[in-house]
Amino acid sequence: MDTQWPRWEVFKQDTPHKPHQAVGSVHAADPQHALLTARNIFARRPQAVSMWVVRADDIFSRTKEELAADPVNMESEKTAALRPYVVFRKTSHRRSMTFVDYVGEVSARSPEEALKQARAKFTDVEALAWWIVPADRLTKSDPSNETIESWFAPAKEKTYKQQQYYATVGSHVSKHKTGREDTDEA
Amino acid sequence: MRHEIKQALIAKLTALADDEVILSHRNSEWTGHGPILEEDIALANIAQDELGHATVWFGLRKELDGSDPDQLAFFRDAGEYRSAELLELPKGDWAFTMLRQFLFDLYETLWLEAAKHSSYQPLADAANKILREERFHLQHTYAWVERLGLGTEESNRRLQEALEFQWGYAQQLFVPTPGEDLLVAEGMVPDLGAIKAQWLEHSSKHLQNSGLKLPINPGYQPTSRTHHTEHLWSILAEMQSTARWDTEAKVW
Numbered sequence: 001m002d003t004q005w006p007r008w009e010v011f012k013q014d015t016p017h018k019p020h021q022a023v024g025s026v027h028a029a030d031p032q033h034a035l036l037t038a039r040n041i042f043a044r045r046p047q048a049v050s051m052w053v054v055r056a057d058d059i060f061s062r063t064k065e066e067l068a069a070d071p072v073n074m075e076s077e078k079t080a081a082l083r084p085y086v087v088f089r090k091t092s093h094r095r096s097m098t099f100v101d102y103v104g105e106v107s108a109r110s111p112e113e114a115l116k117q118a119r120a121k122f123t124d125v126e127a128l129a130w131w132i133v134p135a136d137r138l139t140k141s142d143p144s145n146e147t148i149e150s151w152f153a154p155a156k157e158k159t160y161k162q163q164q165y166y167a168t169v170g171s172h173v174s175k176h177k178t179g180r181e182d183t184d185e186a
Numbered sequence: 187m188r189h190e191i192k193q194a195l196i197a198k199l200t201a202l203a204d205d206e207v208i209l210s211h212r213n214s215e216w217t218g219h220g221p222i223l224e225e226d227i228a229l230a231n232i233a234q235d236e237l238g239h240a241t242v243w244f245g246l247r248k249e250l251d252g253s254d255p256d257q258l259a260f261f262r263d264a265g266e267y268r269s270a271e272l273l274e275l276p277k278g279d280w281a282f283t284m285l286r287q288f289l290f291d292l293y294e295t296l297w298l299e300a301a302k303h304s305s306y307q308p309l310a311d312a313a314n315k316i317l318r319e320e321r322f323h324l325q326h327t328y329a330w331v332e333r334l335g336l337g338t339e340e341s342n343r344r345l346q347e348a349l350e351f352q353w354g355y356a357q358q359l360f361v362p363t364p365g366e367d368l369l370v371a372e373g374m375v376p377d378l379g380a381i382k383a384q385w386l387e388h389s390s391k392h393l394q395n396s397g398l399k400l401p402i403n404p405g406y407q408p409t410s411r412t413h414h415t416e417h418l419w420s421i422l423a424e425m426q427s428t429a430r431w432d433t434e435a436k437v438w
Contacts, residue, residue, distance in 0.1 A: 027222060027223075032329060033329060033333070036228070036325065036326050036329060040231045041224060041227050041228075150319070150322045151322055154319050
């Protein structure tokens, strides 16, 4: 029996005018649990105003290479109802973290059709990878001010906010040489 | 500030800080041993937050008597600590730890909500600051109580056992510290009687909605913070050993 909890992809929004970005994944029992652990893991110190989670199984993803090798077939689900899909796109290999950014929404009858629309609609930058998510599968953190204050505001006052700060706290052993240690070394 | 008010405030701030120090250290014992990596990290976060709250309360005490927070945390013996016994109990299983954290988070959140209106401005400011994090802690442990209570037969049984053990201990959180009535009369701290009524209402509702039975016999209810469980000596021995061994600890 597989005892692992399902995997959830986590999207973090740094400020109100930036897109939600995929920052990593968590294992959790349910969407609310995933949001709670995601907040602890990805927003304890880094800046954030909102988080989304979605089950990894609910993401339809294709890389540029996959699309070149095997174009997506959209003929299968003509009879299904239109539903909104959320589109995420990766456009750069430069960042140390593999950000996949929110770019917008499309309305389609299947993830394949949503991907086709996304490729036609979001053409400003070449996409290295697409993630297509049914909008109703995304679970979002509460947008109220009280939650933003409770979940994200305390991060501003934490020490060690960024890795580069680590070296500035504490000091090297050589600065604390005492007579006794000098004798030990002699 | 009148002498007896000041003494009462020092006693209250010490109790608040000591609860946070001991609970924080208990939770830190899960680091590397959590049931899943995500929860291991989450509980380590909560432990650090509680220690941060202790620093805030010790800081307010320092303004009154010039005491050094590190001295209070690392160089006081068990007999001088004013922690509640609930927080001293060994961490037990995950259900035990989550239930204790829930009972404490709920008490702390309700107390802080009321303490925001303290007539002693430094305390009102501190309550406002701490409350933000505490609301998140409570959401986390609230969720865990629900999931364990309504999860499997085994998770429900473990949580029920934890509840029967802790329920009486938890009542000590509502026993006033020496001179606290003076502080309440001055509007400096909330009346614990009112906080307890809210706590009983909210905790009973959530525990029962999570498939648990409230204990009929509340069991042992500690009353004085000068008395401690035998566990306080061993937790302090571990927590204080490094500081007492190398008081400067400049090199790491």
